[in-house]
Amino acid sequence: MNKLTVKDVDVSGKKVLVRADFNVPQDENGNITDENRIIGALPTIKYLIEHKAKIVLCSHLGRPKNGFEPKYSLAPVAKRLNELLDGCVTLAHDVIGEDAKAKAAALKEGQVLLLENVRFHKEEEKNDPAFAKELAQFGEIYVNDAFGTAHRAHASTAGVADYIKTSVAGFLISKELDIMGGALEEPKRPFVAILGGAKVSDKIGVINNLLEKVDSLLIGGAMAYTFVLAQGGKVGNSKVELDKVDLAKELLKKAQERKVQLLLPVDNVVANDFNANADSQVVESMKIPDGWQGLDIGPKTAENFANVIKNAKTVIWNGPMGVFEFEKFAVGTKAVAQALAKSNAITIIGGGDSAAAVEQLGFADKITHISTGGGASLEFLEGLELPGIARLNDKK
Ligand code: AMP
Numbered sequence: 001m002n003k004l005t006v007k008d009v010d011v012s013g014k015k016v017l018v019r020a021d022f023n024v025p026q027d028e029n030g031n032i033t034d035e036n037r038i039i040g041a042l043p044t045i046k047y048l049i050e051h052k053a054k055i056v057l058c059s060h061l062g063r064p065k066n067g068f069e070p071k072y073s074l075a076p077v078a079k080r081l082n083e084l085l086d087g088c089v090t091l092a093h094d095v096i097g098e099d100a101k102a103k104a105a106a107l108k109e110g111q112v113l114l115l116e117n118v119r120f121h122k123e124e125e126k127n128d129p130a131f132a133k134e135l136a137q138f139g140e141i142y143v144n145d146a147f148g149t150a151h152r153a154h155a156s157t158a159g160v161a162d163y164i165k166t167s168v169a170g171f172l173i174s175k176e177l178d179i180m181g182g183a184l185e186e187p188k189r190p191f192v193a194i195l196g197g198a199k200v201s202d203k204i205g206v207i208n209n210l211l212e213k214v215d216s217l218l219i220g221g222a223m224a225y226t227f228v229l230a231q232g233g234k235v236g237n238s239k240v241e242l243d244k245v246d247l248a249k250e251l252l253k254k255a256q257e258r259k260v261q262l263l264l265p266v267d268n269v270v271a272n273d274f275n276a277n278a279d280s281q282v283v284e285s286m287k288i289p290d291g292w293q294g295l296d297i298g299p300k301t302a303e304n305f306a307n308v309i310k311n312a313k314t315v316i317w318n319g320p321m322g323v324f325e326f327e328k329f330a331v332g333t334k335a336v337a338q339a340l341a342k343s344n345a346i347t348i349i350g351g352g353d354s355a356a357a358v359e360q361l362g363f364a365d366k367i368t369h370i371s372t373g374g375g376a377s378l379e380f381l382e383g384l385e386l387p388g389i390a391r392l393n394d395k396k
Contacts (some may be wrong), residue, residue, distance in 0.1 A: 003392040006143050007046055011053040011346040013109055017139025018044060018170065019156045019388075021146035021372065022059035022077045030076050037148070044145045044170035045081075049088065052109040056138040057081075058095070058156050059146065060119040064147055068094075068120050078114045088112050095120055104138050106176040125154050132159030140383075145170025148351075148373035150388030153195065158311050161391035169392050172372065177389070179369040180316075180380055184347055187244040188313035188371045189215055192345075194305065194336060196221030197319030197353070205382035211254050216261040216312070218305050220297045220321035220332060224265050224285070227252065230301075233286030235269065237293040263308065267298025269322065269329060276326040285368045296322030297332035306339040315340060318350035318378060323355070324357055333357050341366035350377035 016362050020041040025033045031039070041057075045092045048055045064072040078091035090101035095117075103113050115138070119126045123131035132155040136142070142164040144150065149157050150173065161167040183191070193210045195203055210217060212235045222239040229235055230248035231320060234294070255262035264286045271278035272293040282298045283289065297305070302321075309315055317340060321332035334357065340347045343365035349367055352374030358364050370376040379386060 001169070001174055001181060002387060003174070003177075004395055005174045006047060006168055006170055006394070007140055009166055009168055011048055011051050014056040014139060014140045014142045015051055015056065015104070015107070016048055016143055017056045017058065017135065017160070017164070018048070018143045019160070020045075021148040022074060023061050023148065025074060028072070032076055032080060035080060037372060037382045038084070041145055042084060043176065044087065044143060044172060047171065048143075048352065049085065049110045049112065050080045054107040054109060055071050055112040056104050056107070056115060056133065057112060058115040058118050060117075060149065060156070061117045062106055064117060064119050068116070072119070074114055074117050081114065083114070084113065089114060093315050097355045121332050122261060123158060127153050127155050127159040127163070128199070129134045129159060131155045133163050135160045136163030139164050142167040142171045142356070144388050144392060145172045146281040147173050147176045147371070147376050147390065149376070150373065150386040151384075152394070153387035157388040158391055168242045169389065174217055175369075175391065176371055176373070176377070179346060180371065183314050183316060183346060184213055186249055187213065188346060190312045190315045192218065192308055192312040192316075194220070194309075194315065194317040196223060196321045196333070198222050198239065200226045200248060203319070203378070204247065205384070206378055207251055208254075209381060209383040211251065211260050214260060216263065216308050217255065218308060220265060220301070220305070220336070221305070221319050222294070223319070227264050228285055231264075231286070234288055235294070236288035236290055238288055239293070261308075263304060265297045265301040265324065266304065267300045268294040269298055270297040271295045271329070276328060280328065280382065286300055287380070288347050289342050295326070295329040298347060302332050302335035305336055307378060309336070309339040309345070310341055312343065312344045312345045315343060316348045316381065318351065318352050318381065320353045322356060332355070334361060337363055341344050342382040350374065
């Protein structure tokens with residue numbers, strides 16, 4: 001990675017503003033149900049504490065619409081952080097108001113202040129320069145460690161860097177970029193990508209970019225049916241994007257030209273309705289009967305995919321192989337998760353549903369890297385420059 005990181009600058013005694021990603025899921029009582037993002041932010045925060053910085057943390061949580069709303073308060077995050085960091089964390093009751101300013105001014109070396117949810121100000125998502133400038137007052141140094149929002153040009157993720165000369169990456173962002181960037185730039189081969197999920201249209205850029213890098217591309221999920229149509233197959237009632245059939249043809253051609261092995265499902269689990277208990281059967285992919293829809297890859301496809309994964313040295317996976325929310329149609333997604341867990345390759349999961357599947361199955365510790373950002377990792381795999389990273393200082 002060619003960006004400066006928190007290790008490259010002297011933080012001792014300095015005010016350091018850190019953009020973290022504390023957008024954690026909560027139950028209706030405000031209990032955090034998955035604290036992975038908080039844990040992911042700890043290495044940077046602990047480093048700054050040990051190196052005697054005065055630390056101001058900021059993050060968004062959910063999508064508040066009208067200023068302060070208690071259910072989007074970062075108070076539960078502050079409480080958990082305080083437990084994890086031996087009581088050195090306080091919460092400001094506003095973002096750029098009097099309370100935040102007074103508490104920030106009182107910070108001693110090694111102490112941490114968490115600002116309230118930056119999205120309590122609508123200026124955050126508009127990347128409003130005046131708001132970014134106010135935020136910038138909290139730091140002589142800016143550290144962006146929120147990979148999950150690095151693809152958004154918001155005030156706290158990008159704009160603020162215009163007003164703080166020293167802007168660097170935190171450990172989480174550098175780890176994400178090193179591992180995913182390394183896989184894309186200098187992959188150990190065979191390099192295999194597995195893509196699934198709902199729509200081809202969401203992943204056109206990713207397929208295009210990956211076709212220039214991988215040895216094999218495995219496509220499952222609803223996305224696959226648009227490719228089946230492009231090959232003249234019958235898809236019954238399966239989810240397809242008719243306006244993307246020509247594009248699918250082009251992508252198939254590009255794979256052939258670049259000698260990329262592009263594997264589509266050879267069989268599918270089809271259902272007579274879109275629900276968890278629908279009747280189902282396994283049919284050949286090109287022959288889905290009228291009135292039936294594909295909701296998962298079939299057993300032969302799962303085996304084919306597992307065999308390719310077994311021989312790979314680098315694997316990147318994004319998107320489920322079927323409607324994995326329904327137990328009955330989660331088998332293909334589980335099989336791919338298991339194949340990754342068993343593999344000795346460098347295995348990378350691009351966040352979102354595939355990450356959830358691997359975690360649910362208890363395979364997370366067998367995966368080399370599970371990205372903390374679904375959208376951000378997709379844009380990165382697409383080869384796009386992420387605004388939250390572009391503005392950080394380059395290494396000399
Ligand atoms: P994405 O966000 O694009 O990764 O898509 C994830 C969604 O795709 C999940 O909610 C899945 O239920 C859905 N999905 C995957 N396969 C199918 C399928 N065969 N039919 C309908 N939806 C699907």
